[in-house]
Amino acid sequence: MFGLDAFHLARLQFAFTVSFHILFPAITIGLASFLAVLEGLWLKTKNETYRDLYHFWVKAFAVNFGMGVVSGLVMAYEFGTNWSGFSQFAGSITGPMLTYEVLTAFFLEAGFLGVMLFGWNRVGRGLHFFATCMVALGTILSTFWILASNSWMQTPQGYSIQNGVVVPESWMQIIFNPSFPFRLLHMSTAAFLATAFFVGASAAWHLLRGNKTPAVKKMLSMSLWMALIVSPIQAFLGDAHGLNTLEHQPAKIAAIEGHWENPPGEATPLILFGIPDMEQEKTKYAVEIPYLGSLILTHSLEKQVPALKTFPKEDRPNSTIVFWSFRVMAGLGMLMILLGVTSLWLRYKKRLYDSRPFLWFTLLMGPSGLLAMVAGWFTTEIGRQPWVVYGVLRTRDAVSPHSALQMTFSLIAFIVIYASVFGIGYVYLIRLIKKGPVEGEGKEEIHGGPGQHHTPSRPLSAVDASKKKPEGKE
Template sequence: MQPLGVPMDVDALLLSRIQFAAVISFHIIFPSFTIGLASWLVVLEARWLRTRDEAWKRLYRFWLKIFAVSFGLGVVSGVVMSYQFGTNWGPFSVFAGEVIGPLMGYEVLTAFFLEASFLGIMLFGWDRVGDRIHFLSTVLVAVGTLISAFWILSANSWMHTPAGYELVDGRAVPTDWLAVIFNPSFPYRFAHMVVATFLATGFAVAGMAAIALRRRPGDTGARRSLAMALGLAAVLAPAQVFIGDAHGLNTAEHQPAKLAAMEGHWRNQGDDGVPLLLFAWPDQDAEENRFEIAVPHGASLIITHSWTGSFPALTDFPADERPPVAVVFWAFRVMVGLGLLMVLTGFWGMWRHWRGRLFEDGLYLRLVPFMTPAGFLAILAGWFTTEIGRQPWVVHGLLRTADGASGVPANQVISSLTGFAVVYTVIFGAGLYYVARLLARGIVVDEREPAAGLPALQQPKRPLSALDRGVDAGGPAGG
């Protein structure tokens, strides 16, 4: 193991970062979906308990199958990710292990055990437990996903805004666990991420429902899914704008170099204010932007809420303490752009719903499916912004990324990265294929409603899988 403070070979470091980024980018999609989908299932089952309308229960069972597969893929990819702390990031584990280790342990003890314990009842308990116990299981699984997000984001936020520790023999040792857990950026990051998971799930549901509606215009489940998902988007997408603004102000206070990179802000210009860049190509070597399209004073108004306000610029920091500006700058704009599209789509959908035209086959139903991945792409862009924007620090202000990496030779990192790519392609390709098959069948709640142009007796059939048999078996509305 390479001692702290001695940088490893840059190629091996870059490969280790690529490997971790690839694994976590793939992993984060599934927990994001399951967090939102678990709460969606709570709403569906609550509606069924209140109305006893079997359409709600069939809709619940449809999304439960997708939830189960997504949950399994998230668990597997998460386990793989955690091993990299000991292999590729040993010095980081030594430095921060007494903080990060317990937080990850709390996540397993309080969240994963809760989810795993009651998931079985959700999947296979319809004819074995009462309706209220089954609903309680759904609620507890949803609560477990939120608790999991709580601990993971607490650990990640501590790496951005460390608090409640002291340095002892080159290690961060906790002195105040409340300060560690509720570190300065955690409340903003947690709220921002949870709302993002709900939005990602909402637009995934809306997109799939829109596709189903174009195939089966009278499908009850697709209609209900689309209306509920877009109603959620109309409320949460604007709320996310304000949460993101608060998060940005927190970043300005605690990680000003990251904020400067997000805004492409190289130097202050006296009382002229800071423009909001709509388009630019940051040139890190020349310390300037090329091809700028800017709104004068826009960034000053957003960040400082003042016409001539200023905030630290990139040139206020040493060159070796600046993040890769172009990546952070564009990832941030992708996130914001997708967020604004979600706001527009939600408002447009509610306007059509108010006019009684939401379910009409037209331009809107043709465009909504293109928004299906929007929430997940925004989450990835947001994580690229915050994690690459933290560079060159793995623990902000305390431990550089180069000093936190193990001295693993580049050829070994290439081998493991290749292995991950092969295994992920096979295992997760199979899981995603199964989900795609489920979605291809459509959100069919009213079995009497055939697909457009396809008689009911010609609906495609396939043998039931074990998961299908478990979810569809028994119960008051038995399969």
């Protein structure tokens, strides 16, 4: 397929499944915390707008959570089917950490999810709020363990190799490896930002259509406050993460920068745009800013950034890809900051809900958080190559011995199934969002008998809730 061998097809398949999957946990993490905030504000202020927003977004959360669980199970199986060499070599570390994620995070989420989704007006307000908070905590714990495992693959420590396999020696060092704190904060913040722009775009869509209810205005306002405050924080966290990567994975930084060699005594320029050529070992059509590369990455005008030519060819990441994936992520991040600052100016001018150009800007930025996250993961994972466990296990030694035909068939099957199953899920999610918040939903429970209108508790029946049945029919 596409002239690729089984090894590259296995990589392509995992890249496809993980890129698809990451969209769901990101929104789940952000929405869970958003729901906890909404319910807490409703309990404190008794403002029914917060309650209406809670019931609107809890349906989207339920659908997104279900799709995230299903897509995540596929990846767990792929470790054994396509990457058996990795599982055999490092399973003694990654296996327990994924188990801890299930025991501490998934069980916590699943245990309280039923109360959160179906317990409104069936349990006490305090208990329901506690259940919502526990689900939110579960998503954070899940993020903790998944990123601990991934970070260990990036900066491994606390282990020894015995008889050709990894043996854990210090779980504290394994979990809290050098890159883990930076990845945890950067990823969690990215999930909150992705959700904020998703919520903000939903509100902008309704406002552009003339729906200016208090609930729609409130969710736009809350999402833009998040964008204003958190986007600059994310830029700071990204800088700290970059410095950590420079220390532990200098080849990745060199590839991101498209930087090939260091002339003696010259500071490193920042290449804004260009086309890195792995064969010719140079970045074509480079647009550079002198000294800025050294200033950003070393916080000095004298120190040089490591160059790709200082690393053996077989140890260099693909600069052509990570050079641009990083710039997509960084460019979207700058647009996020711009949107947040613009929203502050419009608040001051009291035009936040009426400026159609700004609302269109907000709507178009809806997927920006998710796109930036996927671009960031491309940068992180492709930049780690040719290692699956950095400096310890090469990716080629981790793949299962499948044929190109087998990998082609499975990749095509994944594309078809994902496009159909999750495509339907996305369509339904959009229908939920287009429906908009319902005023007074959840105020009281109505036990609808035959011929009686009621608001269903089941998320998958929410879209058609407003359709009345013909008289005399059930």
